[in-house]
Amino acid sequence: MKYRIILFLILGLDASILIFQTTQISISPSEASLLYGDASFLQQLVKLSLKIFGQNDFALRFVMILLHLLSAWLLYVISAKYLALERNRLWLVAVFVLLPGVVSAALVVSHAGLIIFGLFLYVYVSQKLNDYYVNMLLFLYALLDAGFVYLFVGLAIFYLFQKxxxxxxxxxxxxxxxxxxxxxNISGVPSGHFLDTIGVYSAIFTPVIFIYIFYTLYRGYLNDENDKIWYIASTALLFSLLLSFRQRVELELFAPYLILALPLAAKTFAHSYRVRLTNFRKRYRAIFVLAFVFLIFNTLIVMFNKELYLLLDNPKKHFAYKMHIAKKLATKLKAMNISCVKTSQDMQKRLKFYFIDKCDENVLQELQPHSSIRSDVTIRYKNKILYKANVTKINNK
Structure with a gap:
């Protein structure tokens, strides 16, 4: 019972942090494109949330936060097959909720969060129910999202070897x-993004955990300890690395498959730690502590990311700049009694979410933050100028 209480405390704290973060960010160009672009299953989920809770930032991200919390619970349940001790399963959940890529998937409306949940749900259903329900779930996945295609390829390879x-x-x-x-999306000419792909994977998982997941998959290949999860994760990793030689890879579609390998990595680590004498466990404790230091450091950066503006000469170099401006800009425009503007396509979609429509009456023109031109709208963080723009009223009469 105490482990369940600790689990809910972890998830409760995680949910509180994520909900607080929704108040600190605004809709990004990619999220606006997803919300107002081509129809998709994820888009319909988000629109349903907006209909229930109203058009605000919490409602925009509610679906992602809910899928994230359900994914954490599913990971705890399915990892029982790989980790006998419940405290180890709790550590695994803690690692999961602190992963930079997982935090991003929980806050940013993207297909990554949906795929992570879908993969964990598939493993859970395959552990608990018979093949009929599993195959029906897979068929549903094929209809709902393009990101599940690598799940089918991994399973096809698994069943090929299983004859x-x-x-x-x-x-x-x-x-x-x-x-x-x-x-x-397989296109283009060879352009060499392999090192970029490795770098992004390291950022998503932190270098220590990415290397250990890679080691776990490689070790599984050498020892022939390969279950469904191994085939699914290895297939996605191999595809992403091969494609990276030709084109820039959308890692939001591949990284969830490596996250699925976390129970395998935890099992390997726990076994390696357990079979060694106490005096020879120091290296493994050091690896674990180092990994957690990286995770906590990344979490603190996410929580207090606006402080980085104070260290940057150009605010646009901030990794979350595209998620910080639109809401405050809309607030300032409304304070000026402006309810519609004409501006860049990306900003136009973002302002639409905050009830600033498109019109030809007012033209919003962005200025460079360091420009000496007098601006009508200025957005600052602790006196650091992040955004400047002028609004020109057009008289069409």
């Missing part, structure tokens, strides 16, 4: 169905 022709062909069919519905 299960029916499930091999079924998952191959689902992969083809997903590609037929959503397409597959």
């Amino acid at each position: 299960n022709k029916i499930l091999f062909l079924y998952n191959l069919f689902l992969a083809g169905l997903s590609v037929y519905i959503y397409g597959l």
